[in-house]
Amino acid sequence: MRPRFWERFPLDRLKPAEWEALCDGCGKCCLNKLEDEDTGEVAFTRVACRLLDDATCRCTHYEIRHQFVPDCVTLSAETIAANAYWMPETCAYRLLAEGKPLYPWHYLISGDRESVHAAGASVQGITLSEFDVAEEDWEDHILATD
Structure with missing residues (x-):
């Protein structure tokens, strides 16, 4: 079987459409996160960007999105290394940057865009808008794991 595009090329050689296709649609990158200043540990909250x-x-x-959320991070092959620490461990961009394979539920493997939700790997149905939760209350909404 011929290797698929993400297996044939490094991230910095992907075409824009291929890069975008890597997103599995889990929504985890759109969650607001809290970082422990002492340990650098990142905790995901169920408080989501207003645009999710x-x-x-x-x-x-x-x-x-940058018109509404100017500090929204635009991931690229050049920025992935600096941003991987706050991305979910299941994220295709992070996995490939770390030399790991995609999960079986990723739609590029399964052929089904809903498989990320069926596998319970998304935040579908569990988020709260950042408009509805004061920043000082985010700690009350930390998710157990990503």
Whole structure:
């Protein structure tokens, strides 16, 4: 079997459409996170970016998101190393940067965009909008694991 595009090319050689295709649609990168200043440990909360659609786990304004959320991180092959520590361990970008394979539920493997949700690997149905939770209360909404 011929290797698939993410197996044939390093991240920095992917075409824009291939790069975007790696996103599994879990929505975890859109969760607000808390970082322990002493340990550097990152905790995911169920408090999500105002642009995350809880039902689809997709950004409602992805192409123009920086107009609404100026500090939204744009991942690229050049920025992945600096940002991997706060990304979910299941994220395709992080996995590939670390030389690991995609999970079987990733739609590029399964052929089904809903498999990430069926596998329980997404945040579908569990998020709260950052508009509804004061930042000082985020600690009350830390998820057990990513």
